[in-house]
Amino acid sequence: MSASSSRVAAEMVCNGDAQSVSTGVNYPEIMVIRHGETDWNVDGRFQGTLDVELNETGRQQATAVGERLSKEGKISAIYSSDLKRAFETANLIATACGGLEVIKDPGLRERNLGDLQGLQPHAAASVCPEAYKALLSQKTDQELPGGGESIAQVYQRCITCLRNISVKHKGQRVVAVTHGGVLQTLHAQACPNNQPVKFLNTSVNIFHLSDGDNWVFKSGVDISHLNQIDYLRTGYGGDRSSC
Known part of the structure; x- marks a missing residue:
């Protein structure tokens, strides 16, 4: 599978409300990016909130997406999960985009998977x-043994986080570096009737938020910047082995 073939259509609208945010500058464009590759991604291990670092391929991916974003228009702010794999990705993006300071936000953290982490x-x-x-339960209030979060807890945390970012940056382009589980939650908010999407490492996923509750998933799973860089074909949400 080539990088270009993994792209979702550039104007993918899921909630039917695109017209309300398709013109004007009263909404932010938030580019939500999954962190670069880690050795645990390669091994298929559940990472959760364990602080796993990028591997060398992941650093190359982060540099590539940063160089790409630096050519696509002014970025007003860069937010990141405080976990190393996301924060390092965000800092490499920031370096390519003029040295913006990365703002850590724990609301962008991956789901705590409790006893499953590392397995x-x-x-x-x-x-x-x-x-x-x-973990396999469909109950949204099901917490995971060992201090793991329920789906509802993750939903509340990351949806609130993106809403807060949207309020601060109306009319601006913003980057938020996060994790596969968070991206699945944001996608479900914007596209409640769609099937889960396979979110690959450093994929660019664009959300438009209007008035906090009007979500549009404009485009996603874009890894065209990885044409010359290796990447895992498995991704969070689209494979049984994704972690």
């Missing part, structure tokens, strides 16, 4: 069967 899915099913069963 591969096949091992998790046998080592922590109750936690793995809870």
